[in-house]
Amino acid sequence: MRINKLLSNYGYCSRKEANRLLEAGRININGLPGIPGQWVEETDDLLLDGLPLQPQEKIYLAYHKPPGVVCTLSPFARDNLLLNLSLPKYVFPVGRLDKDSRGLLLLTNDGDWAHHLLSDEHHVEKEYAVTVDRPLTESFALAMAEGVDILGTRTRPCTVTLTGTHTFSIILTQGLNRQIRRMAFALGYTVTDLQRVRMAKILLDNLPEGECRSLSKEELHPLPAENPKEGEILPEGSSTPLE
Template structure:
C-alpha cells in the first residue's frame, strides 16, 4: 500500500464516505498509531488506523471487496446511516456489510438510490458539474401546462440560484418526467412550488445507466458487472472535487428581483442616482437655483441640465435662513399694543 490521505483510506475501507470521515477526524474519533491526527494527514504503509477504537483495514487494490447495490426506496424510509433514526435506510436494507447511500431521496419520495461501501465513487457521481443524469416521474396537483413545462426546463430560481436547464416531458394530465443533473435540496418540489404547483408523488426511476425496473418498493439487488462497467466508464473522467477555475459560482438572485413567472426584473436603463442625491437625502449638499422655467428644482426630476465640462461646486445653504424672495415677509410681525399698555419713548 502506498501512502494515502486519511479520509480516503477510511472511505475506501467501506467504513463511511470521505465527507463523513472528515467529520470523524474533526470530532477526534480517529487515531493513527494511537495519536489523534489532523485533517489532511497521510497514512503510511504499516500504520494502524482506528475509529472509536475499532481497527480500519485497508481495502483490496482491485476493489473486489466493495459493495454496490441498487435499492428501490419506499415512501417513509429516511436516507441516513444514523441507526437511532426510526425507518433509517440501513436497517431497512439489512445488509451484512457496512454500506452508505450515494445521495439521498426525501422521506416522502420513492425510487432508485445507490448504496455502496466504496467512498471513492460517491463524489464522482454526486458532483453536479459531472452532469450525470437522474430521471424522475412526478405527479402534481394541477394539470401540467405548456408554460409550466417550458419554465421548468429553462430553469427556476430557488435557494438563491437558478436551476440548470433540464429535460421535461409531459406524461399525462397531472404527470411529467424530468431529467436532472443537479441535486439541490428538495429541488423538484421547490421548482414546482415556485410555479404554483404542489408535488403529490415523486419517484426516481433511473440514475445514469441503471434503472429501477424489476425492483419492487423495498427490494434491492447488486449491480451487475455490465452496469458497473458502464458506471465506471461514465465516471472515469469525473472529478472527485471541483476543479479550480472550472466551476463558476451560482448566479445569485437579489431578494425581490423575481417576477411572478420567475424572470428577473429588467433594469430601466436609467443611470443610478448618485449617492446623497436621492429623496430625503443630501438636502444640505444640493446646489440651489432655478431651472430654465423659473421653478425651483425638486429632487432629480426638476434639476436643470448642466454642461458636462462645467462641474458646479455644491454650496452649503442653511435651510432655516429666509429666502431673498420672501425677504421682509419672514420677519415676525410686531405685536399690537393697546389698552392700558405703557409705551416708553427714548428722547432723541
C-alpha cells in the same frame, strides 16, 4: 492522502463519517490516536479498534426506497436507513431522496465511485416520474425545462416530458435540496408523488419497493479509476427484501 479519504477508499465509511470514528478514538496511526484530516500513507501502521485497516470488498447496490424512509445512517433519526436495511457489510447512500419521495437509491462503500456520481462537474443524469395536484400545461413544461428560480439560484436547464394530465418526466443533472418539489411549487403546483427511476445508466425498472439488487459491471462504467467488481452481497440481477 488524508485519513478520511483512505477510510472511504477502503470501504469503511464515507469521508464525513470518518470523523466520528476519529473523534471516538477508534483509529490509531503509528501508535497515536488519529485526528480528522490527518495525512497518512498506506504504509503507515493504521488500526481500527486495534485491527489493521485493510481494503474492503466493494459493494454496489440499487435499493427501491419506499416513502417514509430517511436517507441517513444516523441511529438518532427516525425511520433511518439502518432500520430498513439488513446487510452484512457497511454501505452508505449515494446522494439522497427526501423522506416523502420513493424510487432508486444507490448504496455503496466505494467513496470515489459515489463522489464521481455526485460531482457537479460530471452532470450525471437523474430521471424522475412526478405527479402533481392539478392539470399540467405545455407552458409549465417549458418553464421547468428552461430553469426556475429557487434557493437563490436558477436551476440548470433540464428535459421535461408531459406523460399525462397530472404527470411528467424530468431529467436533472444537478441535485438541489427538494429541487423538483420547489420548482413545481414556484410554478403553482404541488408534487403529490415523486419517484426516481434512473441514475446514470442504472434503472429502477421492476425492482420491488423495499428490495435491493447488485449492480452489473455495465451499470458501473465508466468509473474514475479501474472498473470494480460486481456487488458481492447478491448475485447479479437478484433481489432480496430489506427488513
